[in-house]
Amino acid sequence: MKRIDHIRELFQKFLLNDYTEAEFHQLQTYFDTDADEEAIKQLIYDSMTDEKTDEGISDHRVTNLLNNIDQHLHINLFQKENVPFFKRKLVHYAAAVLTILLLGLWSYKQLLFDKSTHVNPEVSFADISPGKNQATLQLADGSKVQLSDRQQGIVVSNGVSYIDGSSIPLSTSSQNPSAEMTVSTPNGGTYQITLSDGTKVWLNTSSTLQYPIRFNEQERVVHLSGEAYFEVKPRKKALQQGDGGQGNINIPFKVITDNQTVIVLGTAFNVSAYQEKQSAYTTLVSGSVEVWGNQSKNRKRLNPGQQSLLEKNDIQVREVDTRNYTAWKDGVFYFNRTPLIDAMDAIGRWYDVDVVYQQSVSNTLFYGEINRNKPLADVLEMLQEGGVKFHLQKSGKRHIVSVY
Numbered sequence: 001m002k003r004i005d006h007i008r009e010l011f012q013k014f015l016l017n018d019y020t021e022a023e024f025h026q027l028q029t030y031f032d033t034d035a036d037e038e039a040i041k042q043l044i045y046d047s048m049t050d051e052k053t054d055e056g057i058s059d060h061r062v063t064n065l066l067n068n069i070d071q072h073l074h075i076n077l078f079q080k081e082n083v084p085f086f087k088r089k090l091v092h093y094a095a096a097v098l099t100i101l102l103l104g105l106w107s108y109k110q111l112l113f114d115k116s117t118h119v120n121p122e123v124s125f126a127d128i129s130p131g132k133n134q135a136t137l138q139l140a141d142g143s144k145v146q147l148s149d150r151q152q153g154i155v156v157s158n159g160v161s162y163i164d165g166s167s168i169p170l171s172t173s174s175q176n177p178s179a180e181m182t183v184s185t186p187n188g189g190t191y192q193i194t195l196s197d198g199t200k201v202w203l204n205t206s207s208t209l210q211y212p213i214r215f216n217e218q219e220r221v222v223h224l225s226g227e228a229y230f231e232v233k234p235r236k237k238a239l240q241q242g243d244g245g246q247g248n249i250n251i252p253f254k255v256i257t258d259n260q261t262v263i264v265l266g267t268a269f270n271v272s273a274y275q276e277k278q279s280a281y282t283t284l285v286s287g288s289v290e291v292w293g294n295q296s297k298n299r300k301r302l303n304p305g306q307q308s309l310l311e312k313n314d315i316q317v318r319e320v321d322t323r324n325y326t327a328w329k330d331g332v333f334y335f336n337r338t339p340l341i342d343a344m345d346a347i348g349r350w351y352d353v354d355v356v357y358q359q360s361v362s363n364t365l366f367y368g369e370i371n372r373n374k375p376l377a378d379v380l381e382m383l384q385e386g387g388v389k390f391h392l393q394k395s396g397k398r399h400i401v402s403v404y
Contacts, residue, residue, distance in 0.1 A: 013215040128376040131188035140179035153192025177214035187352035198233035220253040227272040229329040235268030261292045279311040283325040340364040358404030
């Protein structure tokens, strides 16, 4: 065994309070003669991040270890007259750093433990899985099909199939070209839809998209509640003699929500219009769109990189980081100066947990990025590192994240 590995083993025994007097003297000799500041620092770090050391950091162990540090590294060494001054300083440094690391690690574990079990000790972050592909397809006759969670989405063409080509059996009445279909995702669900014109739609969690099996030649209209990302395929039709000319004209694509209508030709954009918000955000990635208020004549044209906010029939436009509002379709939580309430709303819907606030966080902005397939514990750890304080509790079958 290499000498440094042997020293690490001795130091770990020291931390676990499981060493002989002879082993302590070996460790003492190392500190007296061979160690430099960086070596001590690395030794402490390696030992503190070892899984064997991590497992048993409890109240009584911390107390014992701190007493142990004081007894051996301070009293025994500093009372010896033949210890050089610079070695005294070095040993004092080791004791101080070790004390800080012990208290820091213990405090962090206690903080995380207290927050995750503040109200109900049986509640565990491990109980909460991330969202996944799940949705329900409602047909024109009112019947419903539970779409496969092993598939990413569906394609509307001659009938309806999954993206991999496997078919979805439908009743004859539901295949009428003018018939309407509705795809709905629950909390913790997402799904993709390729419409009959080739337009691709990513439906976010707790959202609903209504669309016809086939679009007509005058306009393409879908109805949205919740959030979806659209990549609209341009579509043209030939002018007829009665239309006043020759050539082709674009067939507009409309996304209608409760309080606005987005008119596009061919573009990529995101619409977030959850009913409980009583507002709607339209974020343009490429192309051009017009946003109309359904209850007013107010309208705005957006350029790429702009976002409209419709609230109380008023439309405001601003420049934004579009990834803030579109990264979800790529399986990522991306927060860049994102209001904490918006970040927590997105997390709550995806993990199907309720979020409550113990105090106002209206002016709090958050930064962070993490894969949406990570367990909730990892996401909450990111929030904690960003200074967000919370605890988890359970009420009946619902998990509640309280932010304070």
